[in-house]
Amino acid sequence: MDAILSLAAANILSPTVLFFILGFAASLARSDLSIPEAVAKGMSLYLLLAIGFKGGAGVAENGLTVTLGFAMIAGIILSASIPLIAFVILRAISGLSRVDAAAVAAHYGSISIVTFVAMTSMLDAAGIAFEGFMVAVAAIMEAPAILTALLLASGATGKKGVDKDLLREVMLNGSIVLLIGAFAIGWITGVEGLAKIEAFIVSPFQGVLCLFLLDMGLIAGRGMRSSRQHLAPPVILFGVLMPVIGASLGLASGLLLGLSVGGVAVLMTLCASASYIAVPAAMRVALPAANPSIYLTLSLGVTFPFNLTVGISLYLAVASLFGG
Template sequence: MAAAMALSAAMTEILNIAAGNLLSPMILAFALGVAAALLRSDLEIPEGAAKALAIYLMFAIGFKGGVAMHSASGLALLWAVVVAFGLSALLPLLAFGLLRGVWRQNRTDAAAIAAHYGSISIVTFVTATEFLRSQGIAYEGYLVAMTAVMETPAILVGLLLAGRQMQPGSSERGTLLREVLVNGSVVLLVGGFAIGWITGDAGLAKIRPFVSDLFNGALCIFLLDMGLVAVRQGRTARRFPRALILFGLVMPLLGAVFGFGGAALLGLGTGGAMLLAVLAASASYIAVPAAMRLALPAANPSLSVTLALAITFPFNVAIGLPLYLVVAQRLFGG
């Protein structure tokens, strides 16, 4: 009886937070993009503008994370990097096992999809940080550094799972490593983080209107574009296996469990635990598709990108954020 009452209370709390999240300007902007695409409106965010917004958002979140990390110990950052690397290497193995054993995907497609789910969605992370801010919940600054670390190992594991073999020293190998390690999102996050870490609060005071006051408005327009892209991407995947939709909904929940495990190892608070769960639950649709296109041209990109962008991303934004927050509050709020 007590367990049933506790479960009911938790569900009520999740629904209340979800309702507040769904009525936030950012989520409503995403919904507007979805509606416009479903209605086949000619609404479109110019590619150059969308790219500029992405650059701004990644730099701003990296910079603010570096400022927050300014006074933290180097040991905390080191352990955070170790946990991030471990998560990004382990999650593709889990995804690959499910895709091969349950969903019966061929080895190449399963490995490519697994790499996407071992990496992270920076847009989901940025949305989650703003969600926490709206709830008045702080988080550890080194979570930003963890996002940069989690971009790369999953790609390498995905290639190993696919049985990809490149000759040492080959130009192809060098091109792939450059694609992964010098990816624009990684450079912006790490660079912004470093600048914030070096300049601290004094640096933040100089550009606060830019990295803070404009942030929410830019995120609204960016999520509007993501809503448009998500629907149009899903519409173009005519031969998408409907059974895989379940994977796109189950894998984020499994990833979040691993994220909470990593948060326990690091001793994170509520906000940090929720963000690490979000990172582990998200799937890349920017950095990893570019790397997979180069390294695994035989893989079907419509499968992985549709799963990550049209299924997992909306699920995490609409349902996952409040769910992960309530779990984090129950497990890490004491």
């Protein structure tokens, strides 16, 4: 228990989390602090490039194992099935319509790459290794949840099948392309390639992450300030409960796959996180009747802060308990 508490305290007092809290508080206090849109997008591209490349270089160093294939399959199954659980819980406790519940459920089956980065940063700081291919697992977990959500909502929308354009947009979403592309380049060029661009993607990483999380805090705070009336208490409860349920599924899968403690913690984090990039855009196109104020505010304003401040420490502690 002491180890868990000290881990949680170290995480909450890390510069990245404190910058997120600063942004969140500044936004709630109606400060005019803001990060320009182009800077936010630039930082997002930088982070995706850096984590993709480092993951690929890690695979090049440690070699391919059969676990990678199984982890990818597990990622697809988890992403497709978590929305089913989320949907059932939402319909039982929240009173949301079928379409709103399906849209929210899609966010919880998909992943948040910044939560993934926060967990991997914590692992790096603690000197705990994790499988480099988890970056590829993160990328593959973006899309299946969207298909499940469309299936769940089809009863209310009357739409059968998936729009081919939408499918292409989701699969070729810029974030996924850059993440997978950087992973492949890191894999091809290996440790030598990493050494060449280390000054760009390793040393400045934590600083950029601080600035990015400051922006995430501002966005989350702004969302909570303007849209919290759309979140009834049961919906907020879901935003805290669902990550723990997802993380439990990630724990079971990670242990079955034989991942390292770091790998299990990362898979738990992926299953616990909720998307705020690929899925919201897909939901606007595919489920226009769903209220964006509910799913964006819940994902960014409730689940993301929970995972960042409490969740990732908890997941690592539990992964250490079962895997260590």
